[in-house]
Amino acid sequence: MDPAFFDPRVAAVFAAFPKAVRADLMALRRLIFATAARTPGVGPLDETLKWGQPAYLTSSTKAGSTIRLGVAKTGECALYVHCQTTILSEFRAILPDLFRYDGNRAVLFDAPPDHDALAILITGALTWHLRKRGP
Numbered sequence: 242m243d244p245a246f247f248d249p250r251v252a253a254v255f256a257a258f259p260k261a262v263r264a265d266l267m268a269l270r271r272l273i274f275a276t277a278a279r280t281p282g283v284g285p286l287d288e289t290l291k292w293g294q295p296a297y298l299t300s301s302t303k304a305g306s307t308i309r310l311g312v313a314k315t316g317e318c319a320l321y322v323h324c325q326t327t328i329l330s331e332f333r334a335i336l337p338d339l340f341r342y343d344g345n346r347a348v349l350f351d352a353p354p355d356h357d358a359l360a361i362l363i364t365g366a367l368t369w370h371l372r373k374r375g376p
Contacts, residue, residue: 243267243270243271246288248288251289251295259312261316262317266310266318268353268356269310269318269354272356273363274286282304282371283305283368284299287299291309295310296309296310299367304371308322308363308366309321317349318349318351319343319348322346329342336358
């Protein structure tokens with residue numbers, strides 16, 4: 242089941258995504274919320290827009306770094322993380338050949354993605370500050 246949209250602007254962006262990628266991006270949205278719910282220390286997510294893209298933040302706990310969803314210039318689905326972190330390079334070290342990467346900022350794909358693998362990336366982003374602060 243899809244989490245409810247609390248911001249009509251975010252719902253409108255999802256509705257405007259090309260039909261060819263909308264279902265995959267909605268599945269990623271579900272995966273982000275599900276991963277946050279089962280990851281200790283993350284807390285509730287805020288869903289908003291950043292740079293016109295759906296963005297997911299750990300505003301109340303400050304546990305993680307922002308995740309954004311969108312469509313790359315090439316037309317592929319993209320999951321973006323903050324490019325000035327090591328979130329994507331850490332993920333890429335674990336799974337170098339499973340996805341196409343756009344530098345340190347995005348994972349790109351044009352087929353339904355491996356959700357178990359992406360959950361690793363999402364967890365890494367949602368716990369970025371927790372991991373960098375330490376226990």
